Amino acid sequence: MFQTSIYQNRRGILSKNIQDGILVFPANRELGMNFADNVYHFRQDSTFLYYFGIDQPDIVGVLDTDTGEEIIFGDELSIDAIIWMGALETLASKCEKAGIKDVRPKKELAPFLEKAKRNQAIHYLPPYRHDIQIDLSLWLDLPINLVNKKASIPFIKAVVAQRSIKEEVELVELRKAVDITNQMHLKAMEMAQPGVEEAEIAAELQRIAQASGGQLSFPSIVTKNGEILHNHYHGNTLKEGDLLLVDAGAETAMHYAGDMSRTMPVGGKFSQRQKEIFEVVYGAHQTAIEGLRPGERFLDRHLAAAAALTDGLKDLGLMKGDTQEAVAAGAHTLFFQCGLGHMMGLDVHDMENLGEEYVGYTDTLQKSKEFGLKSLRLGKELEKGYVITIEPGIYFIPQLIDQWKANKHLEQFINYDVVETYKDFGGIRQEEDFVITDNGYELLGEEIAKTVEAVEKEVSR
Amino acid sequence: MFQTSIYQNRRGILSKNIQDGILVFPANRELGMNFADNVYHFRQDSTFLYYFGIDQPDIVGVLDTDTGEEIIFGDELSIDAIIWMGALETLASKCEKAGIKDVRPKKELAPFLEKAKRNQAIHYLPPYRHDIQIDLSLWLDLPINLVNKKASIPFIKAVVAQRSIKEEVELVELRKAVDITNQMHLKAMEMAQPGVEEAEIAAELQRIAQASGGQLSFPSIVTKNGEILHNHYHGNTLKEGDLLLVDAGAETAMHYAGDMSRTMPVGGKFSQRQKEIFEVVYGAHQTAIEGLRPGERFLDRHLAAAAALTDGLKDLGLMKGDTQEAVAAGAHTLFFQCGLGHMMGLDVHDMENLGEEYVGYTDTLQKSKEFGLKSLRLGKELEKGYVITIEPGIYFIPQLIDQWKANKHLEQFINYDVVETYKDFGGIRQEEDFVITDNGYELLGEEIAKTVEAVEKEVSR
Ligand SMILES: [Mn+2]
Numbered sequence A, B: 001m002f003q004t005s006i007y008q009n010r011r012g013i014l015s016k017n018i019q020d021g022i023l024v025f026p027a028n029r030e031l032g033m034n035f036a037d038n039v040y041h042f043r044q045d046s047t048f049l050y051y052f053g054i055d056q057p058d059i060v061g062v063l064d065t066d067t068g069e070e071i072i073f074g075d076e077l078s079i080d081a082i083i084w085m086g087a088l089e090t091l092a093s094k095c096e097k098a099g100i101k102d103v104r105p106k107k108e109l110a111p112f113l114e115k116a117k118r119n120q121a122i123h124y125l126p127p128y129r130h131d132i133q134i135d136l137s138l139w140l141d142l143p144i145n146l147v148n149k150k151a152s153i154p155f156i157k158a159v160v161a162q163r164s165i166k167e168e169v170e171l172v173e174l175r176k177a178v179d180i181t182n183q184m185h186l187k188a189m190e191m192a193q194p195g196v197e198e199a200e201i202a203a204e205l206q207r208i209a210q211a212s213g214g215q216l217s218f219p220s221i222v223t224k225n226g227e228i229l230h231n232h233y234h235g236n237t238l239k240e241g242d243l244l245l246v247d248a249g250a251e252t253a254m255h256y257a258g259d260m261s262r263t264m265p266v267g268g269k270f271s272q273r274q275k276e277i278f279e280v281v282y283g284a285h286q287t288a289i290e291g292l293r294p295g296e297r298f299l300d301r302h303l304a305a306a307a308a309l310t311d312g313l314k315d316l317g318l319m320k321g322d323t324q325e326a327v328a329a330g331a332h333t334l335f336f337q338c339g340l341g342h343m344m345g346l347d348v349h350d351m352e353n354l355g356e357e358y359v360g361y362t363d364t365l366q367k368s369k370e371f372g373l374k375s376l377r378l379g380k381e382l383e384k385g386y387v388i389t390i391e392p393g394i395y396f397i398p399q400l401i402d403q404w405k406a407n408k409h410l411e412q413f414i415n416y417d418v419v420e421t422y423k424d425f426g427g428i429r430q431e432e433d434f435v436i437t438d439n440g441y442e443l444l445g446e447e448i449a450k451t452v453e454a455v456e457k458e459v460s461r
């Protein structure tokens, strides 16, 4: 946990930002894999961590913005439980560290809310866990299918406003996460040799994250089929000439995330064709970074990266025509189907559970519904203290190429005959994490191998 | 997947064992850690795997025992999804391999059940996932808090009867799981050196399980505080003289579990006191194994192990009095608070979600409510094909010793003055996995280091 005043300050600001009513923060619970007691590793809710810091399941925080009351509902371990689980720190002691003196038994929560809801608004965030949906349905007497619809927009907006601007103590944790993430990627480069299985590398990345006392921040992508964007299959064996795409990150013991991607030549040498595409992605990556500063719309960095990708693909004969027109028409989305990046913090896609319309967009800048832009999680103006990822890529997806080609889609910008010869290429992505500073940006952590030469050198060690 | 006829046979037997009505098998879904799309590794429901073998989320199997109809409700990937996830095997193809030709869109399930329930009983197993509870509540128009109470006992009993007797193809998978589990324990012994962190070993065990293409079968226990029975804290650094207790297992790619425990001296040498307690546990372990055969009640193996522990503790001066009287009074439970073992299969505690009263006991042999015996998951007569664990242990739990001593509990059997000097000892457990054969038992996998000498040798390599 951070020091007590951090949590007190955060809650104080939040209470001020909400007009009135009761704020309810359910902590997460343990979740069973194949039976109730065989649990996945516990992951606390990030908003609960942000305001209370207590990394324990099955408790609920309540803030009364009208009276200033702050309560944690939860139960101490019984003597029986201590026999099985050891003498752990008491809940009261943890609450003390969070600056909360009022700790009440869990069973008092339902009657408390029953009474409160007669006179006060009850605010809660949209639950992403089904047990919490059931709880809210029962506590608030709501049909289960209305629970998420009735989540509090003022509460969401106030949380987003606070969590978006990272404090210095958070940046320290985020740098730690990126440091471990760097180690993971350097190890992947070392292991990217013919005969090695994707599963071995994925397992080693998880080992590094866990040995540091944390976890993975998301399921690792470790694949020679980098064109499959959500690819968690690790069943292939690497061979000379393959490209290995690794998108992976660590989560620190305090649950701050790192998220990086590197693409590497198995065995240590990019082919000419791989090198060319790699350098287009690298160039777009650098273009995107250069404009990072407060006041810049992330949407505009995305479009600048798209233009750089288009220029590069024109040079290679894959695209043609006017770059700005091509980007405006979305022609680059045949190769770059997704977004340039996203916020990062306690969640790898920070606050994704609160809704992209609040986290990445504003009332006046709404997310596009077009292919490509609809996958851009962040569009709005950057502010000092935002932590974001930059992750352009080029992906040759055979099914998508076939579909577009059959429809002669945007053929004024795409040389389909050339593209056809790249259908076995795979995909390349490069991703780093940044914090927005007063005048620009700062890379989180050290820079690790990023150019053709540097990556080849790491693989060949 | 196993060959098609395996699943067809299993479903045929099940249908025959149920009098009438519709059997509903909801597959598991992906579960979000900190937001919906940041998921834990997918774990299919074991009963679904047993009867259908399809390792894919968000589908539902339905068997009509009246008409013989077999249906899978689920949706094929859209072209959009293929772009993000690659061209995966179709659901229809997987269903074909499971011997099911009738595949219908997911949205047809609710109306199907709506209609069926007018004339037929709808059988389902007690759900341990909250999303499935919500589904059943909506499908069957049941209040959420009644869903588990209305689970079908005939369905539970029929599934338990089948899954309890392991087929030869299952034993092959279980031996694979134990082989990987063996590798994990040998690696832990190698790593049990001063200065190593518990977290490093735990991370390495997970790496081994994952690199084999599987997962851990349960969260590993890797602790120098082995007396804490449910201890998943990995924050300590090992030092010379510590005992390290490792209880861990692998799950194969087909989701069969291994589950073993070893206790090892950090640095390679047991102290005299550690050696003495280790040998008492070892002796009880061997005593328990020797009586394994069809017709033997597992409860009686548990009591035989308890008697062997008591004899050993008497020799060391920790207990006194008549052994049988001590065991009958539960005096050994000051040191051995839990059960001798459990069934193992697709779940590490096989079928725990179906209820111990059905899996481990019978209508005539009910589970005891006494301390100690209430933690024995399996009591009934063994049958050929049962796969079980044997895991006696001795645990010095300071809080429990204080509690019993203050109450002078069973002081005719316990030398509290001597016990007092062991409060810093920790705990020792030894666990192996067996299948019951025609006349006795067979150890699954190779036997790895198990005696004082053999364990010391592995640690000292
Ligand atoms: Mn990312």
Ligand SMILES: [Mn+2]
Pocket (backbone or CB within 6 Å): B259, B260, B342, B389, B391, B431
């Ligand atoms: Mn066990």
